Amino acid sequence: MPLAPALLQPVGQLSRRAEALAFDRAAVDPRTAQARLLLEYLEASKDTEFGRLHGFGALATPERFAARLPLMSPEDSQHWVGRLLRGERKLLTAEDPIFYGLTTGSSGHHKYLPITPGYRTAFQRTVKVAFWHLYRRFPRAFRSRLLYFVGPRRFEVAPDGLDVGSMSGYNFTEQPPLVRALYAWPGELFAVPDLNTRSYLALLLAIRGDISLITGVFPLPIISLLRDLEQRAEDLATDLERGTLRGAGPLTPHQQAFFARGPRPDLAARLARAARAPVEEKAALAWPNLDLCYCWCTSTAGSYVPELRRRLGPGVKVRDAIYAATEAWCNVPLGDEETGGPLAITSAYYEFIPEAGGDPVPLEGLRDGARYFIVVTTAAGLYRYVIGDLVEVCGQYLATPRIRFVRKAGASSNLAGEQLDESHVNQAVGEALASLGGELSWFALVGDTGGEQPGYDLLLEPAPGAALSDVALDALGAEVEARLGRIAYNYGLHRGGGRLRALRAVRVPAGSYAAWRGRKVAGGTSEAQLKSVHLYALRAEVPPEFAAISRS
Numbered sequence: 016m017p018l019a020p021a022l023l024q025p026v027g028q029l030s031r032r033a034e035a036l037a038f039d040r041a042a043v044d045p046r047t048a049q050a051r052l053l054l055e056y057l058e059a060s061k062d063t064e065f066g067r068l069h070g071f072g073a074l075a076t077p078e079r080f081a082a083r084l085p086l087m088s089p090e091d092s093q094h095w096v097g098r099l100l101r102g103e104r105k106l107l108t109a110e111d112p113i114f115y116g117l118t119t120g121s122s123g124h125h126k127y128l129p130i131t132p133g134y135r136t137a138f139q140r141t142v143k144v145a146f147w148h149l150y151r152r153f154p155r156a157f158r159s160r161l162l163y164f165v166g167p168r169r170f171e172v173a174p175d176g177l178d179v180g181s182m183s184g185y186n187f188t189e190q191p192p193l194v195r196a197l198y199a200w201p202g203e204l205f206a207v208p209d210l211n212t213r214s215y216l217a218l219l220l221a222i223r224g225d226i227s228l229i230t231g232v233f234p235l236p237i238i239s240l241l242r243d244l245e246q247r248a249e250d251l252a253t254d255l256e257r258g259t260l261r262g263a264g265p266l267t268p269h270q271q272a273f274f275a276r277g278p279r280p281d282l283a284a285r286l287a288r289a290a291r292a293p294v295e296e297k298a299a300l301a302w303p304n305l306d307l308c309y310c311w312c313t314s315t316a317g318s319y320v321p322e323l324r325r326r327l328g329p330g331v332k333v334r335d336a337i338y339a340a341t342e343a344w345c346n347v348p349l350g351d352e353e354t355g356g357p358l359a360i361t362s363a364y365y366e367f368i369p370e371a372g373g374d375p376v377p378l379e380g381l382r383d384g385a386r387y388f389i390v391v392t393t394a395a396g397l398y399r400y401v402i403g404d405l406v407e408v409c410g411q412y413l414a415t416p417r418i419r420f421v422r423k424a425g426a427s428s429n430l431a432g433e434q435l436d437e438s439h440v441n442q443a444v445g446e447a448l449a450s451l452g453g454e455l456s457w458f459a460l461v462g463d464t465g466g467e468q469p470g471y472d473l474l475l476e477p478a479p480g481a482a483l484s485d486v487a488l489d490a491l492g493a494e495v496e497a498r499l500g501r502i503a504y505n506y507g508l509h510r511g512g513g514r515l516r517a518l519r520a521v522r523v524p525a526g527s528y529a530a531w532r533g534r535k536v537a538g539g540t541s542e543a544q545l546k547s548v549h550l551y552a553l554r555a556e557v558p559p560e561f562a563a564i565s566r567s
Contacts, residue, residue, distance in 0.1 A: 020197050020227075024157040027194075028150045034140050035147035038347065038361055042413040045360045046379050050077050053364040056394060059133070064106045065095065065396070077377060080399075081366065086375070086390065087400045089126050095396070096127050102175040107396025108133070115179040116341035117170055118544075127179060128341050133394035135186075138344040141359040145337050145347050149309065152350035153332065156228040156307035160199040162221055163187065164231035166541020167205055181541035182341050183232075199224025203273055210533050210542075214243050215263045216274055218251060222282055227304040232336065233546045234310045234319045239532070241326040242479055244297055248290035256283035299328045308333045313354045313419045315437065315549050318445050322454045322478060338420045342402050343391040346418050355419030357412035364392040370405060381408050381416045388424060428462045428552035430469040431514040433506040435460070435499075437550040442502050444473075444549070447494040453487070454478035457528040457561070460518075462552045470516035472554075474561055476523045483522065492520025523561050531560040 041048035057080065061071035074080045095106050096115075104111055112129035150157050166181030168188045173179050187195070188202050195202075199221050207213040218240060231237050244251075250262035258278035260266060266274070289300035298305060308327055312320050312335040324333055335354040338346045343363045348356035358365060358378060366375040367387035375390050386407045392398050403424040410417045426437035440460045448454070458475040473492055477483040483491070496518040500507030509515045536542050551557050 020157075020159050023193065023197055024150070027197075028147065028157070031143040031147040031150075034143040034361075038140070038144045039413065041361050042357060042415040045358070045415040046377070048360050049364055049378060052361065053077055053080060053392060056364065056392060059110075059394075060108050060396070062105070063109060063396075065398070069398075077364075080392075081375065081377075084399050087398055089401075089403070092128075092397060092400060093126060096129060099129050100127060100173045100175060107398075108394070110394075112177060112395075114177055114185050115173055116182045116185070117179050118341040127173075128397075129395055130182070130185065131395050135189075137362045137394045138339070141337060141339075141344040141347055141362045144359075144361075145349070145356070148347075148349040149307070149334070153307045153334075155304075156332075158306075159227035159304045160197055160224045161228040161230060162200060162224075162226050163198050164236050164542065165200075165202070165205055166544060168202070181544065183541060183544070199226050207270065208537070209264070210536050212264050212266070214239065215247060215250075216260075218243055218247065219254060219260070219263070220274070222251065222255070222286065222301055223276060223279065225304055226302050227306050229305070229308045229310075230336065231310045232339075232544055234312075234316050234323045235547065236542050236545060237308065237310060238319055238323055238326065241298060241323075244289070244301060245294055245326075246479070248286050248297065248301075252283045252286035252290060255279045255286060295325060295328050297328075298326060299330055305331050307331065309336045311336050311338070311420070313338075314422055315441055315547055317354075318441050318448075318455075318458070318549070321445075321449065325454075335419070338406070338418070340402055340404070342395075342397060342400060343389075343393055345389060345391070345404075345406070349412070353409070355407075355409045355417050357415040357417050360415055363394075366390040366392075366399065367406075368401070375399075378416055383408050383410060383416075386421060389418075426548065426550050428460075428471075428550055430462050430464060430471075430552070431509050433503065433509045433515060435471075435503055435506055435550065437548070439499060439503040439506070440550045443495050443498040446498050447491055451487075451491055451494055453483065453491065454481050457523075457531075457547055458549060459547070459557065459561070460550050461554050461557055463554060466516065468514070468516040471518050473518055473520045474523050474557070475520065476525065476527050476561075479525075488520045488522055492518055495520070527560045531558050534560065 057071040057074055060066040069084055074083055098106055099112055108131050110131040110133055112131055114130040116128040116130055118126050118128060165183035165187045168180045168184035169178045170180045200217060204213060204216055207216060229237060247262060254260060254262050256278060258276060260271065260274060285300055289297045292300055308331055320333060334350055335348045337344055337348060344359050346356040347359050365378055367381060367389060368375050370386040386405055389402055389404050389406050391400050391402060405421040405424060406418040407421050408416050409419050422437040428435045444458055456476045456478050461472045461474055463470055463472055473495055500510055532545060535545055
């Protein structure tokens with residue numbers, strides 16, 4: 016009989032203690048900790064082809080490292096990674112890769128990133144420190160199982176025989192069986208190809224799993240789960256009452272055998288009550304032990320947090336999750352209500368390019384409130400690698416700067432000198448929705464240069480069940496434009512000066528977001544990593560699912 020989560024979770028917390036204490040010691044003197052980590056990486060890789068090419072053995076200080084090495088772009092890295100994929104070794108790191116993470120950058124093209132044992136150890140330090148603090152602040156969230164949104168471990172197999180896929184899927188499948196017992200969702204769930212079938216099974220398993228914690232990256236997959244709960248509660252109650260899987264649709268014999276469970280009339284009665292309850296009470300009835308939801312709350316993600324909070328109900332806390340990419344895990348949220356967290360200084364070496372341009376600076380050169388493009392050096396063989404993410408410094412933890420994610424590089428538009436970026440759009444739409452009410456499944460501000468004057472269209476899809484009349488649509492557009500004019504000075508200036516036409520609010524057909532989501536997941540994108548873009552400079556850049564527009 017497997018051990019109960021209530022017994023395993025304290026053991027997990029004990030295993031995280033050493034890393035949490037080591038992080039606090041480093042955070043008191045982050046400059047020294049960063050220099051020590053960088054030299055560790057250089058020493059380990061000095062005899063690789065890249066290390067010999069750049070003289071790693073002679074780079075005794077961060078200053079020499081910055082002077083000797085040029086910045087590495089994603090395109091630069093792919094030359095080296097391509098050779099690794101074909102089986103060459105000792106190119107970037109002395110360690111051989113064990114996996115290749117597949118990621119999509121702002122260019123929209125897939126990138127392959129080598130994962131080494133040392134890199135996996137490094138990012139696990141960040142996870143351990145973050146969850147050490149979460150456990151201390153929210154012990155009730157660790158008394159039962161958790162939901163963890165992951166992607167498939169294997170999208171393809173590299174020429175050298177290693178799996179290529181999502182980091183979340185790899186991490187999950189590499190956990191010991193005892194640890195995987197803490198998760199309500201088995202890895203087999205994420206191999207179900209049909210998204211609607213997978214979503215229904217996910218709900219059914221989550222209800223049977225008695226969850227106390229939800230963890231994910233972007234909030235929309237979690238919201239989609241909660242929307243499905245609203246729409247499918249009666250079907251779920253029937254299947255729980257009978258021990259069937261009829262609501263899931265057609266299943267293969269293997270899927271039927273794997274996901275089948277016995278009748279649970281107690282859970283069926285609970286779901287029957289949830290079906291009749293207001294939206295704000297459904298999650299509490301489905302998961303009475305649910306205490307915490309841990310996902311991104313900044314940038315584009317922040318626009319969806321109000322609906323997430325409403326659907327979870329007042330008893331569930333929502334906290335910002337680790338700002339991480341396949342390339343690096345960059346901060347350590349400590350469970351604060353404020354978003355962001357201290358730099359993950361024990362997991363990677365960081366430099367920062369000022370938003371306005373200039374030479375990269377180390378962490379001691381950061382200014383509170385300023386924004387920077389983040390540059391990382393990691394145990395996976397990325398050296399002065401420009402991720403393309405803009406971050407903002409937001410205070411300090413001990414002597415270590417706190418950062419939060421703002422936007423991807425390239426998420427900007429400048430039709431007439433207005434210099435908009437995605438953070439302006441997110442703030443304006445979020446404030447407008449808070450003022451006027453309403454929830455959206457998707458939205459984006461899209462540049463238009465086809466008329467006499469350039470300008471912007473606000474494309475949007477109301478959330479399921481959220482009515483939006485033409486009058487309300489126009490009012491929302493006017494409110495967003497007014498707030499954009501205050502938030503982005505140059506937008507207000509050029510609108511007032513007549514260089515930009517008035518913003519138009521445009522409804523896209525219901526189901527557009529669901530169609531886009533389904534296509535992306537079917538094409539190999541991990542749902543856990545599915546993120547919306549909220550600013551396009553040109554309509555041609557908008558995904559085809561959102562191209563059709565409607566006033567009805």
